[in-house]
Amino acid sequence: MSEGTSLKRLVWRLMLLTVVMFAFGFALVPIYDVMCKAFGINGKTGGQYEGTQVSDPNRTVKVQFMSTNASDMVWDFYSTADQIDVNPGAVNQMVFIARNPTDKPMSAQAIPSITPAEAAAYFHKTECFCFTQQVLQPGERIEMPVRFIVDRDLPKDVKHLTLAYTLFDITARHPPVAHLADPVAQGAR
Numbered sequence: 001m002s003e004g005t006s007l008k009r010l011v012w013r014l015m016l017l018t019v020v021m022f023a024f025g026f027a028l029v030p031i032y033d034v035m036c037k038a039f040g041i042n043g044k045t046g047g048q049y050e051g052t053q054v055s056d057p058n059r060t061v062k063v064q065f066m067s068t069n070a071s072d073m074v075w076d077f078y079s080t081a082d083q084i085d086v087n088p089g090a091v092n093q094m095v096f097i098a099r100n101p102t103d104k105p106m107s108a109q110a111i112p113s114i115t116p117a118e119a120a121a122y123f124h125k126t127e128c129f130c131f132t133q134q135v136l137q138p139g140e141r142i143e144m145p146v147r148f149i150v151d152r153d154l155p156k157d158v159k160h161l162t163l164a165y166t167l168f169d170i171t172a173r174h175p176p177v178a179h180l181a182d183p184v185a186q187g188a189r
Contacts, residue, residue, distance in 0.1 A: 054089040055152045061086055063150065065094055066164040073169045075100055075108060075136070088122075089152040096129065096144045096165070100136035105176040108134045110144075110165045119158045122151035130165065135176040 063086055065079035076099040086092045100106050110130040114120040125131075129144035136142060150161065 053152070054087045057087055059088060061088060061150050061154065061158065062160045064160065064162045066162060067096060068164070068166050070166055070168045073108065073167050074102060075106070075167060077167045086150050088150045088154050091126070091147060091149055093145055093147045096146065097141065098134060098136065098144060098167070099141040100138060103138045105135065105137050106169060106171045107174045107176045108167050109170050110167050113164050115162045115164070116158065119154060119161050122154040123161060123163070124149045124151060133170060133174055
């Protein structure tokens with residue numbers, strides 16, 4: 001085989017590889033969304049939810065709350081209750097507490113997940129601290145509500161859901177701004 005033929009073959013293979021990589025890059029977002037929806041991870045729960053009507057007041061679903069810190073996160077992070085019983089279709093609320101025990105300002109992001117995965121499409125968060133980054137000053141404590149609705153169309157065999165949050169330290173990527181204690185210094189900004 002001549003050197004020219006080998007070079008042409010290499011160029012064609014590299015061009016094909018580039019096209020395949022480009023196509024795969026476009027396919028990643030839909031694949032990611034499908035996987036998150038299938039497994040109920042990264043907060044990919046049912047979208048906007050309209051209506052809050054309880055169709056069966058005798059039906060209850062137990063919603064358990066879990067909170068964990070990523071390996072490098074030092075904040076205290078927990079829910080005010082371990083679980084509650086809810087009526088599908090009703091608006092519910094749970095409050096999570098976070099406290100920064102360090103001597104420096106920190107930024108954090110909470111990533112939610114729902115189990116069982118098939119129930120994630122029936123869990124609708126209308127307000128959540130996970131929608132935004134949280135910034136806490138040294139020693140600061142915050143109450144963070146999550147408002148949610150378990151859809152009336154949740155399959156009857158699902159009687160227990162778990163809403164879990166993992167809190168990540170994102171200070172290195174999103175440095176917080178420290179509050180200045182001196183009012184004169186604040187006016188000088």
